[in-house]
Amino acid sequence: AQKVTQAQTEISVVEKEDVTLDCVYETRDTTYYLFWYKQPPSGELVFLIRRNSFDEQNEISGRYSWNFQKSTSSFNFTITASQVVDSAVYFCALSEAKDSSYKLIFGSGTRLLVRP
Amino acid sequence: DADVTQTPRNRITKTGKRIMLECSQTKGHDRMYWYRQDPGLGLRLIYYSFDVKDINKGEISDGYSVSRQAQAKFSLSLESAIPNQTALYFCATRKTGEETQYFGPGTRLLVL
Numbered sequence: 500a501q502k503v504t505q506a507q508t509e510i511s512v513v514e515k516e517d518v519t520l521d522c523v524y525e526t527r528d529t530t531y532y533l534f535w536y537k538q539p540p541s542g543e544l545v546f547l548i549r550r551n552s553f554d555e556q557n558e559i560s561g562r563y564s565w566n567f568q569k570s571t572s573s574f575n576f577t578i579t580a581s582q583v584v585d586s587a588v589y590f591c592a593l594s595e596a597k598d599s600s601y602k603l604i605f606g607s608g609t610r611l612l613v614r615p
Numbered sequence: 616d617a618d619v620t621q622t623p624r625n626r627i628t629k630t631g632k633r634i635m636l637e638c639s640q641t642k643g644h645d646r647m648y649w650y651r652q653d654p655g656l657g658l659r660l661i662y663y664s665f666d667v668k669d670i671n672k673g674e675i676s677d678g679y680s681v682s683r684q685a686q687a688k689f690s691l692s693l694e695s696a697i698p699n700q701t702a703l704y705f706c707a708t709r710k711t712g713e714e715t716q717y718f719g720p721g722t723r724l725l726v727l
Contacts, residue, residue, distance in 0.1 A: 503657070532714045544658075544705060544718035551714075590657055594714060601709065602648070602673060603716060605657025 501526045503593050505606035512581055513614050520576040520609045522591030528552075530596035533567065533574045534603065538588040550574060581613045618642045619719035621706050627725045628696050636691045636722050638706030647689040648707040648716060649673075649681060658705060664689055665711075696726045 502525040512518045524533065535547040548558060550567050558565045562579045578585055588610045592603040619640045628634050638647065645666050650658035650673075660673030662681040670681055678700060682690045693700055703723050707716040 508655075534715070536718075542703065542723070543720045546715060546717060549715050592657070600660070600663050600671060600673070601646075601714065601716075602660045602663065603650075603658065603707075605659075607655060607657050 501528075501593060501595060501604050503591050503604055503606035505589075505591055505609050507609045508607070509610040509612070511612045511614065514583060515580050517577060517579050518581050518611065518613075520578075520589050520591075520611065522574045522576065522606060524572050524574065524591070524593045526572075526593060526595055528595040528597045532594045532596075534592040534594070535565065535574075535576050536590045536592065538590065538608070540587070544590070547576075578611075581611075583613050583615055586611060586613045619706060619708055619717055621704075621719040621722050623722060624720065625723045627727065629727050630697055632696050634693045634696055634724070636704055636706075636724070638689045638691070638719055640687050640706075640708045640719075642708055642710070642717065644708035644710045644717075645686060646709040646711060647683065648709070649679075649689065649691045650705045650707065651675065652703040652705065652721075661691065661704075693724075693726075696724075698726045700724065701726045 504523045531552045533550045537545045564577045566575045588608045590608045591606045594601045622637045648663040649661040652658045664683040680692045705721050706719040709716045
């Protein structure tokens with residue numbers, strides 16, 4: 500069965516520290532998509548990145564980077580030099596190509612608190 | 616202007632009342648979704664629609680109904696609200712052929 504696990508419920512760091520948010524997924528599909536969304540205190544969901552199962556290249560966008568490893572079924576998210584504005588709940592999600600709905604299966608989220 | 620809008624943003628209602636949450640989008644996407652988020656949990660799918668007149672149940676559709684009035688509008692109804700439907704509700708859109716879903720700002724619903 501498909502599943503997304505974010506084992507870290509809450510992480511607290513001091514500004515300028517690097518932080519990694521873990522995401523482990525389960526799927527039997529050979530074609531799937533992985534996502535990260537950010538939910539700031541205001542509540543909206545902001546799309547950060549999508550990764551296809553056939554593309555294991557890591558990605559960097561400014562202070563954000565993502566490490567996708569199919570061998571360990573992980574899609575981890577690192578924030579370098581964290582800032583207070585990074586404080587939010589971060590969700591990892593999965594969708595499977597065999598599921599015609601392409602619904603998103605979410606992890607339970609990791610709350611990140613960046614202290615000044 | 617936001618591409619995906621939801622109204623109302625906040626709503627308090629009483630048990631047994633009928634309530635409708637509305638979603639509109641200007642992204643031109645054909646697929647629309649309704650999810651609910653409970654505290655400490657990720658989002659779960661309630662209903663989805665691939666186009667006007669196409670309605671499909673998600674994993675937690677009991678107690679809800681939807682209407683796709685136009686490609687740009689997708690409404691979620693609670694026919695008789697109950698307290699355990701208190702949650703944050705999100706609408707999302709997606710374009711066929713693309714995998715990313717884009718979310719509206721959410722509606723906070725409190726059922727007393």
